[in-house]
Amino acid sequence: MKVFNNIYLIGMMGSGKSSISKLLSHEINFKVREMDEMIEEKFGKTINDIFNEFGESEFRIVESLVLNSLNQEKMCIISTGGGVILENDFNKIKKSNAVIYLKYSPKYLFLNLNKSISNRPLLDEENLLNKINDLYKKRNLLYKRASNIVIDCDGKNLEDIKIEILNIITVQK
Numbered sequence: 016m017k018v019f020n021n022i023y024l025i026g027m028m029g030s031g032k033s034s035i036s037k038l039l040s041h042e043i044n045f046k047v048r049e050m051d052e053m054i055e056e057k058f059g060k061t062i063n064d065i066f067n068e069f070g071e072s073e074f075r076i077v078e079s080l081v082l083n084s085l086n087q088e089k090m091c092i093i094s095t096g097g098g099v100i101l102e103n104d105f106n107k108i109k110k111s112n113a114v115i116y117l118k119y120s121p122k123y124l125f126l127n128l129n130k131s132i133s134n135r136p137l138l139d140e141e142n143l144l145n146k147i148n149d150l151y152k153k154r155n156l157l158y159k160r161a162s163n164i165v166i167d168c169d170g171k172n173l174e175d176i177k178i179e180i181l182n183i184i185t186v187q188k
């Protein structure tokens with residue numbers, strides 16, 4: 016296995032971060048950490064309620080605290096929040112970690128998001144495809160810059176994506 020502290024899965028909302036984290040954890044001896052769940056636990060509220068009651072900037076402050084605490088851990092698969100690349104210095108994480116961008120084009124993200132009802136204040140159902148397109152334009156480059164591995168996921172099933180990742184991270188240095 017290559018030498019790194021943690022595996023960070025990054026990508027847009029609905030890009031399979033939670034699903035792939037679970038699948039990977041069954042194959043390697045790493046624990047799963049769900050950043051959004053950790054933030055919800057800190058507030059004792061859902062992500063939607065946090066955005067509504069405290070606003071996005073307060074959410075980002077707590078997100079950054081959670082990120083710092085995770086940086087102290089080892090052997091974790093971190094299913095990040097979709098906006099984690101907006102954090103100052105997130106680009107530095109790839110120096111000592113595997114940062115994997117699960118890249119889907121907006122059309123596929125739309126299909127994924129339609130499958131899972133969730134707590135997504137920045138992507139509610141109205142004009143969903145337009146909202147995905149707008150966010151994707153703002154963020155695709157940021158995800159690429161922050162990552163050291165990019166997986167093109169369009170049209171692939173979750174099992175194949177997992178195998179592709181395992182093939183990359185288990186190569187001997």
Ligand SMILES: Nc1ncnc2c1ncn2[C@@H]1O[C@H](COP(=O)(O)OP(=O)(O)OP(=O)(O)O)[C@@H](O)[C@H]1O
Nearest residue numbers: 028029030031032033034127130131133171172173
């Ligand atoms: N390649 C894929 N093939 C089939 N279904 C997929 C694929 N990728 C993701 N999905 C489905 O899309 C939905 C969203 O996936 P998941 O919850 O893992 O993404 P996420 O990045 O953790 O999303 P978020 O954190 O924004 O809720 C799930 O129903 C998942 O099964």
Ligand SMILES: O=C(O)C1=C[C@@H](O)[C@@H](O)[C@H](O)C1
Nearest residue numbers: 028051062096097098135136
């Ligand atoms: O992409 C984003 O900015 C977000 C993604 C979610 O995972 C949550 O962290 C929150 O809804 C914000």
Ligand SMILES: [Mg+2]
Nearest residue numbers: 032033034094
């Ligand atoms: Mg998730």
